[in-house]
Amino acid sequence: MATTSLYTDLYELTMIQAAREAGVADRRCVFEVFTRSLPDGRRYGAFAGIGRILDALADFRFDETDLDFLRSTGQFTEDLLAYLEGYRFEGNIEAYAEGEVFFPNSPVVRIEGTFEQCVLLETLVLSILNHDSAIASVGSRMIQAAQGRPCIEMGSRRVHEHAAVAASRAAAIVGFSSTSNLEAGRIYDIPVVGTSAHAFTLLFDTEADAFRAQVHSLGAGTSLLVDTFDIREALDSAVEIAGPDLGAVRIDSGNLGQTAREVRAQLDALGATDTRITATSDLDEYRVFDLRDYPLDGYGIGTRLVTGGDHPAQGFVFKLVERENSSGTMEAVAKKSAQKATIAGSKRAYRVCDANGAARAELVLADDSGEQPSASLNARPLLTRLVENGEVLDSRSQWERIEKARRVHERALEELSLADLHIRTGQDGAVLLPVVHSLQELQELSH
Amino acid sequence: MATTSLYTDLYELTMIQAAREAGVADRRCVFEVFTRSLPDGRRYGAFAGIGRILDALADFRFDETDLDFLRSTGQFTEDLLAYLEGYRFEGNIEAYAEGEVFFPNSPVVRIEGTFEQCVLLETLVLSILNHDSAIASVGSRMIQAAQGRPCIEMGSRRVHEHAAVAASRAAAIVGFSSTSNLEAGRIYDIPVVGTSAHAFTLLFDTEADAFRAQVHSLGAGTSLLVDTFDIREALDSAVEIAGPDLGAVRIDSGNLGQTAREVRAQLDALGATDTRITATSDLDEYRVFDLRDYPLDGYGIGTRLVTGGDHPAQGFVFKLVERENSSGTMEAVAKKSAQKATIAGSKRAYRVCDANGAARAELVLADDSGEQPSASLNARPLLTRLVENGEVLDSRSQWERIEKARRVHERALEELSLADLHIRTGQDGAVLLPVVHSLQELQELSH
Structure with a gap:
């Protein structure tokens, strides 16, 4: 099996090398992953990718090919290469549940272990979380905008071929019902669906020939693409060939809302009252929302989903917040760089809800503050231990993980009381939930 | 070795299945890849990814695992599965040279073969080209903006872990000098470099301890990160520890231009006149351009490069333009969908230059027009045969391909006379070169 260890920036290795030579590589450390801000217009983020990290961790070791390459660069000592050869992550990882909002x-994420154990994971952890959470975050907005109409992820052709598979997974976590991507079906058990392309229609001498061939092969329940030439003629022909039990038609061009009305009227007049209408064509959450009053039964969403909308990377960073000092005790640390200062010390996070179950705040308490939410406070701990001394504690199947994450996401959105969330809100940049760093701050909030 | 065949949308398979049952799956076809428009503000695109397609093609077959999965979905006939089991691409592929502008x-790209042979490649071909060319296109602008200062690709942590490797490759093609990504070094022989992170500094009891450890391990030629606490103190300490031969310092926060001036002055005063200054921190082509008059010696570019700037997907589509009809002759075809109509018929493309070698037009002639550029016209054919009857004609090493593509890109930019290209031009949406579809149109252009 391929290793995942070289999906890593070179400097992780040279830092370990220098730290080993200085005798500090085995200092105990706590690293945290967080984002400094949400992208403009977003009021919450949807956390995805931690399940993929657990998989990648199992293959995060350096095999002979990897070591041969590293040696060939001439940049590493034999001491470092020997360390890498024996490397297995032996620390602890806690994280928000997949599907949780942030x-x-x-x-x-909170990663504990020695410096050399933890820092080596930085690049891969960030790659996965920044990608998957970017897609989950915009995908969640699309699902909200669709107001219960099913959404299909169909963006594979717009992104890197492997990213496409991870994108399908992230989309499934926030509620997409299916994907066009076969590999996502194979690896993650996500339902795979499809219609047909214009090329299929053009392959035949006539559009009717193409419809006949598709219905013959896939049954009347199939979805026919009706906008290759003239939609009205295509609909007449489609219902004549498939009968009134035709499963669905797909519209991929023009004014989707207006066209959907005309298509619905014509289908109804032809007796195909149960035939669904699916829209595709550069949809994003805004267009989906704008289509809410038109007679559409589902959306196929591609580019804007799999590229994270306007925000293709989540902005997660991986920062050292606490480490052992020379006397062996843990010490909070933070950089002070202009506009990029970090908050020192490891932390615990809780979602605080009111008596009606509505979220009121994200409570983030420094471990060394000694504060804990009282039992009377409805405060759900958000960090769960997933890896202990290097052992992955999660043995669920891929699909079980996704199903669990879907439930987590649904619950988190319910708590956020999104009933009145207009998809266009948030343009002011205000996040949905205040983040407070002490019990007193939390109390002041309710006044 | 892993196959690449399931990085594919399901409908490619159901279309083949239906076409086989209708007896038209073996009709000869020509598919073309093109983009309908360039993103706002872009005046040319940089073509990248075709080299990766040649690699992916070698593994584009359906092994037992793939077939077992497909069978398990219950959506495919045994006839189709048997066809897929024996599938190898046996057609022809011609393409623009990697690094060429478009x-x-x-x-x-032009793909010829039977319908079932060609359409199966659609998803993978588009995934690779849309991703790689998006990055090459924005990367080329960054290199222009850097005006000869070296640029390092260091965006791995902002994108999917596999996409990161392809991003390094695309960046190298348009002139990035190195990458932070180890796997890109291993697979593509791209030079891998790195400095250190703030976590490294914070690991030590003092910043000076961290500098000492890094210089001890990596030599005075290393690059020290100087903005963890106070830059002035860090510089004093850095030069004291490494001596005036200190290789470089990196600034990752604050007002980069102004800070660079202060850092340069201080380094010079300390006698470290050859110590280079590298800037990182959310750079894009505009910021790089704005930094041109500040004393910086290189840029590390991450997020905005590897996510394609504001345009993470290139917008390439894969369209049937010609196919055999029922009488066995080739026939131009095109869909007429609103705003998405395609130009029928297979085409040849030429870059037409004037006597001074300056590009004047992109000449795209339909094969059935019978037109050919005359010998007196300085018209370079842009399509080269890369795959013939399924056999890949290109046996160069990965790095040879990249080096060739870099030369192609440099030449293409020279022809475009970018000497006066202000990086902010193109906001009007005007592309740099007119695309003409007949010799007469070309002639009218020069009047």
Whole structure:
């Protein structure tokens, strides 16, 4: 099996090398992953990718090919290469549940272990979380905008071929019902669906020939693409060939809302009252929302989903917040760089809800504050231990993980009381939930 | 070795299945890849990814695992599965050279073969080209903006872990000098470099301890990160520890230009006149351009490069333009969908230059027009045969391909006379080169 260890920036290795030579590589450390801000217009983020990290961790070791390459660069000592050869992550990882929502400074992942054990994971952990959470975050908005109409992820052709598979997974977590991508079906058990392309229609001498061939092969329940030439003629022909039990038609061009009305009227007049209408063509959450009053039965969403909308990377960073000092005790640390200062010390996070179950705040308490939410406070801990001394504690199947994450996401959105969330809100940049760093701050909030 | 065949949308398979049952799956076809438009503000695109397609093609077959999965979905006939089991691409592929520039409707790839042979490649071909060319296109602008200062690709942590490797490759093609990504070094022989992170500094009891450890391990030629606490103190300490031969310092926060001036002055005063200054921190082509008059010696570019700037997908589509009809002759075809109509018929493309070697037009001639550029016209054919009857004609090493593509890109930019290209031009949406579809149109252009 291929290793995942070289999906890593070179400097992780040279830092370990220098730290080993200085005798500090085995200092115990706590690293946290968080984002400094949400992208403009977003009021919450949707956390995805931690399940993929657990898989990648199992293959995060350096095999002979990897070591031969590293040696060939001439940049590493034999001491470092020997360390890498024996490397297995032996620390602890806690994280927000996949599907959970997050806000600026939510400590979504906490990684504990020695410096050399932890820092080596930085690049891969960030790659996965920044990608998957970017897609989950915009995908969640699309699902909200669709107001219960099913959404299909069909963006594979717009992104890197492997990213496409991870994108299908992230989309499934926030509620997409299916994907066009076969590999996502194979690896993650996500339902795979499809219609046909214009090329299929053009392959035949006539559009009717193409419809006949598709219905013959896939049955009347199939979805026919009706906008290759003239939609009205195509619909007449489609219902004549498939009968009134035709499963669906797909519209991929023009004014989707107006066209859907005309298509619905014509289908109804032809007796195909149960035939569904699916729209595709550069949809995003805004267009989906704008289509809510038109007679559409589902959306196929591609480019804007799999590229994260306007925000293709989540902005997660991986920062050292606490480490052992020379006397062996743990010490909070933070950089002070202009506009990029970090909050020192490891933290615990809680979602605080009111008596009606509505979320009121994200409570983030420094471990060394000594504060804990009282039992009377409805405060759900957000960090769960997933890896202990290097052992992955999660043995669920891929699909079980996704199903669980879907439930987590649904619950988190319910708590956020999104009933009145207009998809266009948030343009002011205000996040949905305040993040507070002490019990007193929390109390002041309710006044 | 893993196959690449399931990085594919399901409908490619159901279309083949239906076409086989209808007896038209073996009709000869020509598919073309092109983009309908360039993203706002872009005046040319940079073509990248075709080298990766050649690699992916070798593994594009259906092994037992793939077939077992497909069978398990219950959506495919045994006839189709048997066809897939024996599938090897046996057609022809021509393409623009990697590194070449392209414009709207440039036919960058032409794929010939039977319908079932060609359509199966659609998803993978588009995934690779849309991703890699998006990055090459924005990367080329960054290199222009850097005006000869070296640029390092360091965006791995912002994108999917596999996409990161392809991003390094695309960046190298348009002139990035190195990458932070180890796997890109291993697979593509791209030079791998790195400095250190703030976590490294914070690991030590003092910043000076961290500098000492890094210089001890990596030599005075290393690059020290100087903005963890106070830059002035860090510089004093850095030069004291490494001596005036200190290789470089990296600034990752604050006002980069102004800070660079202060850092340069201080380094010079300390006698470290040859110590280079590298800037990182959310750079894009505009910021790089704005930094041109500040004393910086290189840029590390991450997020905005590897996510394609504001345009994470290139917008390439894969369209049937010609196919055999029922009488066995080839026939131009095109869909007429609103705003998405295609230009029928297979085409040849030429870059037409004037006597001074300056590009004047992209000449795209339909094969059935019978037109050919005369010998007196300085018209370079842009499509080269890369795959013939399924056999890949290109046996160069990965790095040879990249080096060739870099030369192609440099030449293409020279022809475009970018000397006066202000990086902010193109906001009007005008592409740099007119695309003409007949010799007469070309002639009218020069009047």
